[in-house]
Each structure stands twice: as structure tokens, then as C-alpha cells.
Amino acid sequence: MHRLMLAAGVAALAIAAPAAAKPEKKGGGGGAQASQVERGGGGGAQARSQNRGGGEARAQARSQNRGGERAAARAQARGGGEARASRDVQRTAARAQQRGGGEARAQRQEMRLATMQARGNSEARAKGNNRAETRARGNANSRIAEDRRGNNRAQARNRGNDNVRVVEDRRRDDRQQLRLRERERDGQRAQMRDRDRDRLVIRDGRRGDWNDRNRDRDTARDGWRGDWGDRDRWTGVHGLRDGCPPGLANKNPLCMPPGQYRKLQGSVLPAAYADNVLPRELRYLYPDSDRYYYRYGDGYAYRVNRETNLVSALLPLIGASLGIGQQFPYSSPAYQVPSYYQPFYPATDRFEYRYANGYIYEVDRYTGAITDIIPQYDHGYGVGQMLPASYSYYNLPQQYRQWYVDDDDYYYRYAPGSIYRVDRQTNLITSIVSLLAGGLGVGQQLPMGYNAYNVPLDYRDRYYDTPDSWYRYANGNIYQVDPTTRLITAIVQAIV
Amino acid sequence: MTKSLQWLGATAALLLVAGCGDRDSGNAAGNGPAATEAGAQTIASGLDENSRFLAAARAAGMDATLAGPGPYTVLVPSDQAFGNLPDGRLETLMQPESRAELTRLLTYHVLTGTVLAEDIGRAIDNSDGRALLATIGGETLTATRDGGNILLADAAGGRATITRADETRSNGVVHHIDGVLMPGQGAAPQGEQQQ
Numbered sequence: 001m002h003r004l005m006l007a008a009g010v011a012a013l014a015i016a017a018p019a020a021a022k023p024e025k026k027g028g029g030g031g032a033q034a035s036q037v038e039r040g041g042g043g044g045a046q047a048r049s050q051n052r053g054g055g056e057a058r059a060q061a062r063s064q065n066r067g068g069e070r071a072a073a074r075a076q077a078r079g080g081g082e083a084r085a086s087r088d089v090q091r092t093a094a095r096a097q098q099r100g101g102g103e104a105r106a107q108r109q110e111m112r113l114a115t116m117q118a119r120g121n122s123e124a125r126a127k128g129n130n131r132a133e134t135r136a137r138g139n140a141n142s143r144i145a146e147d148r149r150g151n152n153r154a155q156a157r158n159r160g161n162d163n164v165r166v167v168e169d170r171r172r173d174d175r176q177q178l179r180l181r182e183r184e185r186d187g188q189r190a191q192m193r194d195r196d197r198d199r200l201v202i203r204d205g206r207r208g209d210w211n212d213r214n215r216d217r218d219t220a221r222d223g224w225r226g227d228w229g230d231r232d233r234w235t236g237v238h239g240l241r242d243g244c245p246p247g248l249a250n251k252n253p254l255c256m257p258p259g260q261y262r263k264l265q266g267s268v269l270p271a272a273y274a275d276n277v278l279p280r281e282l283r284y285l286y287p288d289s290d291r292y293y294y295r296y297g298d299g300y301a302y303r304v305n306r307e308t309n310l311v312s313a314l315l316p317l318i319g320a321s322l323g324i325g326q327q328f329p330y331s332s333p334a335y336q337v338p339s340y341y342q343p344f345y346p347a348t349d350r351f352e353y354r355y356a357n358g359y360i361y362e363v364d365r366y367t368g369a370i371t372d373i374i375p376q377y378d379h380g381y382g383v384g385q386m387l388p389a390s391y392s393y394y395n396l397p398q399q400y401r402q403w404y405v406d407d408d409d410y411y412y413r414y415a416p417g418s419i420y421r422v423d424r425q426t427n428l429i430t431s432i433v434s435l436l437a438g439g440l441g442v443g444q445q446l447p448m449g450y451n452a453y454n455v456p457l458d459y460r461d462r463y464y465d466t467p468d469s470w471y472r473y474a475n476g477n478i479y480q481v482d483p484t485t486r487l488i489t490a491i492v493q494a495i496v
Numbered sequence: 497m498t499k500s501l502q503w504l505g506a507t508a509a510l511l512l513v514a515g516c517g518d519r520d521s522g523n524a525a526g527n528g529p530a531a532t533e534a535g536a537q538t539i540a541s542g543l544d545e546n547s548r549f550l551a552a553a554r555a556a557g558m559d560a561t562l563a564g565p566g567p568y569t570v571l572v573p574s575d576q577a578f579g580n581l582p583d584g585r586l587e588t589l590m591q592p593e594s595r596a597e598l599t600r601l602l603t604y605h606v607l608t609g610t611v612l613a614e615d616i617g618r619a620i621d622n623s624d625g626r627a628l629l630a631t632i633g634g635e636t637l638t639a640t641r642d643g644g645n646i647l648l649a650d651a652a653g654g655r656a657t658i659t660r661a662d663e664t665r666s667n668g669v670v671h672h673i674d675g676v677l678m679p680g681q682g683a684a685p686q687g688e689q690q691q
Contacts, residue, residue, distance in 0.1 A: 437630065
């Protein structure tokens with residue numbers, strides 16, 4: 001608690017210092033400001049500290065954002081703990097605010113801090129200013145605080161105030177360092193993006209605060225449509241000290257960049273894998289024999305020679321062993337996306353797409369690094385493969401949920417085209433429980449190849465083709481189609 | 497774990513009991529009419545236990561698919577059709593390394609929903625003699641009439657005829673064909689695949 005308050009005071013100092021330079025803010029001195037601010041009314045200082053766009057807001061935002069870093073830097077001089085604490089405080093403050101009526105709490109916290117830290121005029125000024133700013137109504141505050149916490153610059157975008165964006169990547173190194181430190185401390189894993197949902201799913205070692213996690217996700221989703229640099233989302237993801245590419249699942253004790261695992265061929269099986277026996281359902285794919293046995297780890301199945309205990313072969317379990325963060329190794333145009341996928345993956349000025357081994361890779365144009373892996377089920381995924389960690393939540397289409405419910409041994413996940421049953425222990429797909437056709441939705445045109453009537457037998461007496469309407473089945477739904485335009489006009493029945 | 501054991505047990509029991517009339521091995525006396533009635537059997541359990549198609553489906557983990565709710569229309573190549581593949585092709589496909597390709601080959605034999613032979617025939621007649629059928633993977637087969645039969649052409653130029661149609665199951669329908677349909681090549685070079 002003390003640490004918290006101490007650090008909040010530090011943060012207050014950092015935040016307030018530049019603002020204090022402005023004459024208006026000096027106002028009647030710390031005490032007067034405090035009382036003004038406390039009343040919660042529109043005191044001059046407070047009003048001015050509101051985000052209204054323009055220079056002040058920018059300064060605030062900048063200082064707010066940099067404040068964290070400066071605080072961190074200063075704190076470093078005083079001892080590392082404060083940096084963390086300051087972030088904690090920001091988080092706490094933001095959290096308090098988010099919970100509504102938390103403003104009072106935030107106020108009180110700040111007051112307490114300020115009192116504890118009384119250190120002279122500038123400090124007193126800082127007190128008042130800080131309180132004012134902390135309470136600044138615009139979204140910048142909470143969003144920026146979330147930015148700290150969520151490690152995502154996008155969240156810093158204030159809806160009403162686009163100057164916050166100015167904050168940007170300028171002090172990227174600092175921020176990167178902070179991120180790394182944060183990640184270590186929290187055991188936080190890298191962020192991943194679930195492509196289907198177009199959201200950020202933050203995998204987090206902290207099991208504590210559900211509210212936080214969900215809030216990050218929602219906020220991130222809002223910010224996602226903006227024009228902030230995607231690239232920074234991955235900053236610090238690839239090649240980190242703890243940074244396992246997020247494409248791999250939980251158990252990756254060795255955590256080498258994917259291409260490095262090939263070095264294991266011909267060497268002794270790492271001790272970390274010694275007990276990783278494949279799930280029973282998949283042993284027929286990798287049958288132990290007199291000469292060899294199989295173990296798995298970090299995205300590969302290893303065939304080990306019994307006599308020598310040397311790894312004789314590696315079988316990639318995901319993405320043909322290319323991971324997020326790696327350089328896409330193929331520059332030849334032969335790795336262009338096939339024409340039937342191209343409408344779904346149009347090149348942008350930020351990303352381009354390549355196809356290899358059944359996966360579509362989203363590649364950052366500037367860095368050449370893979371930023372996302374999208375398996376094409378008809379070629380990429382399959383039984384025995386490892387499901388990427390980004391499929392961490394139950395995501396089955398509605399009409400299938402009654403059939404497939406996660407239990408202690410398995411969980412079910414949907415990826416375009418299929419529903420997979422996945423072994424909980426190993427995150428390996430043990431079977432494909434359902435196949436789904438693509439390209440159907442109300443308002444869309446009936447895809448080619450649906451000329452033949454295909455309604456299930458039990459429903460044929462009700463839904464039969466007439467000159468005015470056709471009926472076609474797919475993915476648990478019966479769709480009504482206009483024969484002239486071939487547009488899908490409605491879902492008339494949900495079955496499965 | 498228990499569920500899968502139960503399922504295996506149920507399947508085994510079902511296979512023991514059911515004597516389908518459509519088995520190539522011809523070893524079972526059948527309750528013929530019951531076997532072709534929808535309701536008792538899923539597509540997976542209705543397949544001949546020794547058939548290569550079922551073995552391939554198991555290797556790809558798709559036997560669970562064909563036992564699921566579906567409904568699916570499955571074009572099942574005969575064992576002889578698999579035998580007509582180039583030597584060693586099927587064995588290669590059954591290896592773990594080729595699982596993705598095997599999955600792709602098998603999904604090329606599955607259509608969405610329940611498509612009976614007469615539905616295909618009607619589609620052919622409505623489309624000037626050639627109907628496109630979408631497989632569940634989004635690729636297409638071309639159907640035409642060949643005398644009294646329905647002829648299917650795949651993307652690679654191969655052909656197969658429906659020899660026995662409309663075997664209804666609880667989760668779809670099975671048509672037996674006399675050739676293995678091959679999907680198109682796809683643009684991916686195999687470069688990085690070897691280990």
C-alpha cells in the first residue's frame with residue numbers, strides 16, 4: 001500500500017511537472033487548487049485540464065504518457081521497484097475510474113499520496129495539477145493508463161481527441177523496455193489476435209482480474225480499426241528472452257524460434273520433452289516401434305531412436321514450422337496466395353499475404369516478418385496438429401454448441417471450415433468433428449456449386465424448390481435463395 | 497477419455513450387429529432393408545470396416561466427422577478405385593507427413609447437405625448438361641449425364657461414375673463411385689516441408 005502511494009506521488013510529480021510550467025496552472029498555489037479540484041466543480045485548473053483538443057491536451061497526453069516513462073526512469077535511479085509501482089498506480093487509478101464512482105477513490109488516493117510526499121512548492125503544485133489531470137474527464141486518461149497496462153499503443157487513442165495519437169512510437173525503446181519488464185514480472189504472455197473475431201485476446205499469466213482482461217479486449221477492439229501502426233503491436237514479441245512466438249501453445253519450455261528446432265535433429269532429445277508422450281488417440285499416427293519412439297514439444301513431434309536416444313526426425317505440428325515473428329523465407333512469387341483465397345486476403349499497404357504448405361501467412365511489408373498465420377483447413381490443419389494458442393476460447397458457431405461442449409479431456413474449437421476436438425493436455429487436434437462449408441450468409445450470393453438441391457431429408461417436405469425460391473443447406477442452416485439473383489435472402493431454419 | 501471409449505464401444509457393437517448389403521467383402525448376412533434405412537447408422541458406421549476409404553478417413557481423423565451430425569453427402573470410392581492409384585500413392589498419403597494432403601483429398605469427396613442422385617440429375621438438366629457441385633472445401637466437381645449414369649469430373653481431369661447411389665444414413669447419404677477424385681494442385685510449392 002505504501003509503495004503504491006509513494007509511487008503514485010512519483011507519478012504525480014512526473015505528470016504535473018511540465019504542466020506546472022504553464023502559468024495558468026499555477027493558479028492559487030497548491031492548496032487552493034486542491035480545494036477547487038476537490039469540489040469537483042469546474043474549477044479553472046480543472047476545466048483547463050480537461051481534454052479539449054489543442055495544445056494542452058497534447059501536452060497532457062504527452063506528459064501523461066511520458067510521465068510513466070520519466071517516472072520509470074527516475075524511479076530507476078531510486079530503485080526499480082518504483083517503476084513498477086508507478087504503473088501499478090496508474091492501473092489502479094484507471095481501474096478505479098473505470099468502476100464508476102471510482103473518481104472519488106482516485107481522488108482520495110491521490111490526496112493521500114500527495115500528502116505523504118509533501119516536498120515543497122513544486123510538489124504542492126504538482127499535487128493540485130495531478131489531481132486535476134487524474135480526474136480529467138476525457139478518455140485519454142483511462143485509455144492511456146490502459147495503454148501502459150495493456151501494452152498497446154492503440155488503446156491510447158482518445159475518441160474525442162486525436163492528439164493523443166501524437167504520443168506514438170517515439171520513445172519506443174523506453175516503452176519496449178518497460179514492456180519487457182512488465183511482461184517478466186507479470187508472467188504476461190504476448191498478445192495474440194484472433195483473426196476471425198478481429199479482436200485482441202490478451203493471454204495473461206495473471207489470473208486475477210477478469211474485469212481488467214475483458215476491458216482490455218474491448219478497448220483494444222475499439223482501437224483496432226484505427227490507423228495506428230500495427231507493427232508496434234508486435235514490438236518485443238519476436239525473439240524475446242521469454243518471447244515464444246504466440247503461434248505455439250502453452251507448453252514450450254525450450255522456446256526457440258521455430259526454425260531453430262531443426263538443429264535438434266541428430267542430437268539428444270531435450271530433457272524437457274522426455275515425458276511428453278503423445279495422446280492416446282494420436283498414437284496411431286506416430287506409433288512407437290522397436291526402433292523408435294515419439295515425443296512432442298514446441299510444435300514438433302520428435303522421432304527418437306531407442307538405442308541412441310538421438311532425434312532422427314522432426315515432424316512439424318503447426319504452420320510447417322514457421323512462426324509469428326519469423327521472417328517469411330520465400331520471396332519468390334510462387335508463394336502468392338491462390339486465386340480462390342485472394343478475395344479474403346487482399347493486400348494492404350501494411351500487409352501482404354503469402355501462401356505455403358496450406359497456411360496463409362500475413363507478412364508485414366516493412367519488416368518481412370510474419371504477423372499472423374491463417375490455416376486453410378483443407379490443407380493445413382488436421383489431426384495431430386497443434387492448435388494455435390490464439391484459439392483459446394470456445395468459439396463454435398451457435399448452432400453447433402449443443403453438440404460439442406468442452407469437458408475435462410477435450411475442448412472444441414472452430415477454425416474456418418472445421419470444428420476440431422482438441423486434447424486438453426497437449427493442445428493437439430485429435431479429430432475433426434464437423435466440416436463446414438464457407439461463403440454462405442444472408443445477403444451474399446450463393447456460391448458456385450450449389451445448383452443441386454441439398455436440403456436434408458427430414459426437411460424436404462417443408463422446404464422445396466419453387467420458381468420463386470430455392471432452399472439450400474449449409475452449416476446447420478437452411479437458407480432461402482432467390483433463384484433469379486442467386487442471393488441468399490434468409491435463414492429459414494436452423495438445424496443440426 | 498470415457499466418451500471416446502464409449503463411442504468406440506458403440507461403433508464396435510454396431511459394426512458387429514449391422515450386416516449391410518453394400519459390403520464388398522460379402523461376408524455378412526444382412527438385414528438388408530434395415531441397413532439402407534436412415535436412422536440406425538451414421539455414415540461412418542455404415543462404411544465397410546475393411547474399406548480403404550474408412551482407413552483413410554481414420555488416418556485423417558475424419559471418421560469422427562462422418563459420425564457427427566452432418567449432414568454430409570459422401571462419395572465413396574471403391575477399394576478397386578484406390579487400387580488404381582499410382583503405386584504407393586495411397587501409402588504415402590497415409591503417412592503423418594501427408595495428413596494435410598489426405599484431408600484435402602477426402603474433403604474433396606464430401607458435399608454439403610444431402611444431395612440425392614435425382615437432385616444432381618435435376619441440376620444437370622437445369623444447367624444445360626453440366627452442373628457444378630461444391631465440395632465442403634469450396635472446390636468443385638462437374639457432374640454430367642453419361643447414359644443412365646451420373647459422371648463426375650474432378651479438377652485434375654479424372655472421372656468417376658456413380659455406381660450405387662442414395663444410401664441414406666442418419667447423418668446424410670452415401671454414393672459409391674468407381675474412381676478416386678483428385679483435387680486441383682493448389683499454388684503451394686513443397687519447399688520447406690522436408691525435414
